[in-house]
Amino acid sequence: MDSDEEDWSQPLGVNTRKDVSPVGGYIPSGDTTRRKVGTSLQIHRADNHSRVIVHIDIDCFYAQVEMLRNPELRTKPLGIQQKYIIVTCNYVARERGLTKLMLVRDAKEKCPDLVLVSGEDLTHYRNMSYKISNFLQKYCPLVERLGFDENFLDITQLVADRIRQGEEEMTVCGHLYGDGEQEHSSGGQCGCGCFQRLVVGSHLAGEIREALQTELKITCCAGVAHNKLLSKLVAGTYKPNQQTTLLPHMTARLLASLNSVRSIPGIGHSSTKRLRELGITTVSDLQTADSSIIEAEFGPVTMETMKNLSQGIDNTPVVAFGAPQTLSDEDSFRKCSTVSEARAKIAQMLQSLLSRLLEDGRTPHTLRVTVRKMSEVNRYNRESRQCHIPASYFTGFSSETVPLVISKLECLAEGLFLKIVDVKQPFHLTLINVAFTNLSAKTNTDIASFFSHRPADSKPDMMKERLPNGLSDNDVD
DNA sequence: TGGGGTTAT
């Protein structure tokens, strides 16, 4: 009966090792087994087909949110504008040749009747984004967010349950990657049961997408595969509002369809540049490149990760999302060159951040200010300073005390700002970011009021308020 | 390009 069942919760294969990403949050990697063969070290990468992963990619997310807010926009070409670019647009606009991250000028030229909606305030998008992730979590406990509009679901357990209940599907729900091409080569059976798992997974994905459509009025694309990398890559095969399933034997085909190593999630701008200097530009280049050449440039861990990615191997787990670790607000502009200007922008951002904090319920223990300075050469240069926020700032935090808290935080933020910018010299800023981090678990208001209603002298020494006193509160963490 | 996020060093 259960002979086909596998223990998916335990790492499979031998010599399982959790690789540490060299940098960034998303460089997946696979398990490897090293074997001495003569004098050379052969590396065998183990592909793991035991999981079923779904990647959910909301169609032109910001545009969908705005069309829900104002249904009249549905039939019109719609662009979501941030500063002078269209960050995304609906499909009516795409049929007119508009693309993501297009300059407003170019977009208006292509499509004079384009309707523009400002998307600089992310409040509605953020709210809908969490609505969607929480909705998905009701179906599948293991949901990982990637940005505001993408989610990974590990539905391995759900699939196993269905198969145990006797479900036997013969055809996929939605598209099958590579279907319609010649050489089906034995129908893709791999002998480990992954075919049945992925087919059942495609039906679960279909049901989840259907529910998302009827209950939240949101359409999306989905990719179903045996790991995160492939589920994400295959999700975009048919757009919009469609889903695609990849069987392991078509992996090479999917990877061959990519133009550049840059198309692999996890290989970003910097790695692409460094690979190019090694003469590696295509995924095929990376697959066949000499491992020692890559290792010399990136080190052994990243080399293995990249080699694995180039072959569609990715054993990184889906990590359940939680409350965000950062609450930030930023604004970019052509020029900010006076302290009062900066002060006003920072005050504005603190305002909106505090309402978000109020909703969140947690209290931050660190404040960070980041600035982008104008530079002749178009460099990526941001500088930041952070400081501790005394816990007293947020004791008894409520909508009534917001103005008080803001004024204190403005002082902290200005202190940080002055550490980055020498305001005695002329300066030219193009961006300011204010962030709260180090968010503590929901602070129990009862505990706070318990202490604040006692006579001051009955407080334990450590709980006594330390009012802002010179620089003591402005010390770096 | 913008207004967010994450993790690693």
Add this chain to the structure above:
DNA sequence: ATAACCC
């Protein structure tokens, strides 16, 4: 504090 990475 910065530098990667993701959207």
